[in-house]
Amino acid sequence: MTTSNPLVGKAPNALARNGTVQFLLGSLLLIALTLLVAELDGAIGNLFKANGFRNNPLEYPLTAVLIGLLVNFLLRVTRTYEAIRPAIRTEFYLKVGLVLLGARISFGDLLATGVGGLIQALIMVAAVFGFTWWLGGKLKLPDTLRAVMATAVSVCGVSAAIAAAGAVQARKEEVTYITTLVILTALPLMVLMPILAGALQLTPTVAGAWFGGNIDTTAAVVGAGTIFDPKAQEVAAVVKLTQNVLIGFVAFGLAVYFAMVVKKNEDEPRPGLRVIWQRFPKFVLGFALVSLLVSVGLISKDAAKVVDTASKWLFTLSFVCIGLDFSLKDLREAGWRPIAVYMAATVFNTIIALGIAYVIFGVIFPR
Amino acid sequence: MTDKNHPPTSERFTLNEDWLATIIGLIVVLVLALGGIAAIPYPLFNLF
Numbered sequence: 228m229t230t231s232n233p234l235v236g237k238a239p240n241a242l243a244r245n246g247t248v249q250f251l252l253g254s255l256l257l258i259a260l261t262l263l264v265a266e267l268d269g270a271i272g273n274l275f276k277a278n279g280f281r282n283n284p285l286e287y288p289l290t291a292v293l294i295g296l297l298v299n300f301l302l303r304v305t306r307t308y309e310a311i312r313p314a315i316r317t318e319f320y321l322k323v324g325l326v327l328l329g330a331r332i333s334f335g336d337l338l339a340t341g342v343g344g345l346i347q348a349l350i351m352v353a354a355v356f357g358f359t360w361w362l363g364g365k366l367k368l369p370d371t372l373r374a375v376m377a378t379a380v381s382v383c384g385v386s387a388a389i390a391a392a393g394a395v396q397a398r399k400e401e402v403t404y405i406t407t408l409v410i411l412t413a414l415p416l417m418v419l420m421p422i423l424a425g426a427l428q429l430t431p432t433v434a435g436a437w438f439g440g441n442i443d444t445t446a447a448v449v450g451a452g453t454i455f456d457p458k459a460q461e462v463a464a465v466v467k468l469t470q471n472v473l474i475g476f477v478a479f480g481l482a483v484y485f486a487m488v489v490k491k492n493e494d495e496p497r498p499g500l501r502v503i504w505q506r507f508p509k510f511v512l513g514f515a516l517v518s519l520l521v522s523v524g525l526i527s528k529d530a531a532k533v534v535d536t537a538s539k540w541l542f543t544l545s546f547v548c549i550g551l552d553f554s555l556k557d558l559r560e561a562g563w564r565p566i567a568v569y570m571a572a573t574v575f576n577t578i579i580a581l582g583i584a585y586v587i588f589g590v591i592f593p594r
Numbered sequence: 595m596t597d598k599n600h601p602p603t604s605e606r607f608t609l610n611e612d613w614l615a616t617i618i619g620l621i622v623v624l625v626l627a628l629g630g631i632a633a634i635p636y637p638l639f640n641l642f
Binding site: 316318319323324325330510512514516526531 | 611612613614615616617618619620622623626627
């Protein structure tokens with residue numbers, strides 16, 4: 228069965244106008260849903276307090292994702308999903324929120340956590356990328372698919388998958404497929420890892436480093452940190468951002484490898500070092516700049532608190548979008564082997580990240 | 595060349611998206627910090 232596309236046959240201006248209307252409609256819906264999450268979260272928190280609980284176990288990231296999933300389902304059932312799709316920009320809202328999060332983290336802490344995070348990221352990316360690439364080869368996945376998968380699972384989820392796909396010229400379907408797997412695994416991890424960290428009695432710093440080193444998508448990393456502890460959220464965000472910075476180097480390495488080994492007979496231009504800068508996540512610079520401005524006193528502590536609150540609004544928007552963006556449709560055609568490799572890589576990542584986070588942030592740089 | 599063989603079109607957007615997020619983030623910080631806004635004006639939003 229096919230569905231008719233209402234945009235087919237319209238002039239370019241009409242298409243652009245339609246896209247703008249959809250974006251505005253979607254933005255209104257997103258704002259309404261974010262306010263709904265705030266109200267619901269407040270009400271749920273009060274309910275737990277009235278029943279003798281000190282903390283709300285259903286933290287706002289989870290409430291936001293659940294609301295997003297519910298509305299996603301309703302929009303798809305009523306076939307109105309496409310009418311708001313242009314406004315669903317999970318990564319964009321998250322990146323703006325991360326720039327604002329810089330207001331909460333002193334520049335000294337940022338550097339201190341960043342050093343440990345960089346050591347952890349180098350070990351994690353090498354180990355997890357190597358394992359996923361090797362296992363993907365054993366199960367005979369196409370080179371492009373295992374390159375995209377290994378980068379996504381070892382570096383930073385969706386944005387890494389897109390960068391790797393550009394470097395190795397993967398097919399669109401492979402990126403969509405990996406993106407679905409990233410979100411499919413990140414959602415349960417966002418909820419389960421804080422519970423496990425509590426059961427293992429990890430310190431907020433070690434727990435944050437574990438979340439940042441393991442969960443693939445940055446939004447879910449921030450979500451898990453938020454659920455566990457404010458300090459864990461800070462460490463998780465810094466560790467993940469440090470890992471994000473490596474994407475340029477991984478994309479460059481992949482581009483060189485594919486040009487010289489995998490596709491050496493094809494008439495393609497050789498990749499240059501500028502790939503590293505092209506892929507560098509520039510919002511990390513904004514994050515560091517805001518942290519520096521607060522640390523040197525150019526932004527007052529009171530103003531920093533307001534900026535921090537604004538970052539939580541944007542994170543909520545991003546969490547709602549995670550739920551709205553989710554779709555299982557693309558998994559059906561891919562078969563079991565890529566799923567098996569991805570799940571095995573996630574388990575491997577979880578175990579190794581726990582050990583490395585504990586050694587680096589619990590033993591070498593205890594804080 | 596078929597559509598399937600093209601690299602993802604969103605690749606180009608992502609690069610711009612990073613800068614856009616950075617610029618918007620810095621503008622929000624400047625507006626909130628220099629504008630002397632003491633609180634986000636939404637009284638019920640007290641969970642954060």
